[in-house]
Amino acid sequence: xxxxxxxxxxxxxxxxxxxxxxxxxxxxxxxxxxxxxxxxxxxxxxxxxxxxxxxxxxxxxxxxxxxxxxxxxxxxxxxxxxxxxxxxxxxxxxxxxxxxxxxxxxxxxxxxxx
Amino acid sequence: xxxxxxxxxxxxxxxxxxxxxxxxxxxxxxxxxxxxxxxxxxxxxxxxxxxxxxxxxxxxxxxxxxxxxxxxxxxxxxxxxxxxxxxxxxxxxxxxxxxxxxxxxxxxxxxx
Numbered sequence: 309x310x311x312x313x314x315x316x317x318x319x320x321x322x323x324x325x326x327x328x329x330x331x332x333x334x335x336x337x338x339x340x341x342x343x344x345x346x347x348x349x350x351x352x353x354x355x356x357x358x359x360x361x362x363x364x365x366x367x368x369x370x371x372x373x374x375x376x377x378x379x380x381x382x383x384x385x386x387x388x389x390x391x392x393x394x395x396x397x398x399x400x401x402x403x404x405x406x407x408x409x410x411x412x413x414x415x416x417x418x419x420x421x422x
Numbered sequence: 423x424x425x426x427x428x429x430x431x432x433x434x435x436x437x438x439x440x441x442x443x444x445x446x447x448x449x450x451x452x453x454x455x456x457x458x459x460x461x462x463x464x465x466x467x468x469x470x471x472x473x474x475x476x477x478x479x480x481x482x483x484x485x486x487x488x489x490x491x492x493x494x495x496x497x498x499x500x501x502x503x504x505x506x507x508x509x510x511x512x513x514x515x516x517x518x519x520x521x522x523x524x525x526x527x528x529x530x531x532x533x534x
Contacts, residue, residue, distance in 0.1 A: 339520050350526035398464050409520045410455060413464030
């Protein structure tokens with residue numbers, strides 16, 4: 309199993325550009341989520357999905373869209389990039405219905421918005 | 423949103439020393455998880471705790487789920503250089519729709 313994969317690993321955008329961060333998992337996990345990690349802020353939840361066709365907002369959803377058309381994929385879209393979205397983005401997945409929702413993380417996408 | 427207070431923020435220790443870090447909250451959690459993040463990588467799960475009072479070990483790591491269900495600690499014994507990284511606690515509350523709340527992390531540096 310490849311686990312959780314994310315592409316690209318690095319990305320530089322100009323303010324106002326749009327892009328999609330890709331996330332895929334091959335563990336048949338129902339639950340997938342996106343976090344952003346900023347210095348001193350820990351991991352903050354952007355959006356999550358409890359299954360195909362179902363998404364919901366996390367703690368910091370503004371400026372981001374998600375969709376979940378398949379169990380495997382959970383892309384994160386930046387509609388109009390802003391410098392405040394410069395961050396490291398992590399995708400995670402889990403079975404969701406186990407007691408602890410033990411999430412497995414991808415390697416991250418490092419995004420810089422100029 | 424819910425807050426997890428993780429301390430200390432950072433630690434500088436000598437190889438061979440023991441380390442202790444903890445997370446506290448004003449809310450009750452049903453699950454506590456401890457993750458480690460190496461530089462440039464995603465967090466990796468170290469230990470999962472499911473019951474109040476539970477004490478679980480993973481090699482040199484030991485973690486406990488507090489009796490009040492509002493705290494957890496992680497101990498690392500006989501530290502080695504590869505223990506360097508950021509350690510995160512995470513908790514899941516009942517009715518949170520599987521969402522995890524993360525602490526802000528403890529940065530551990532081990533001097534050989």
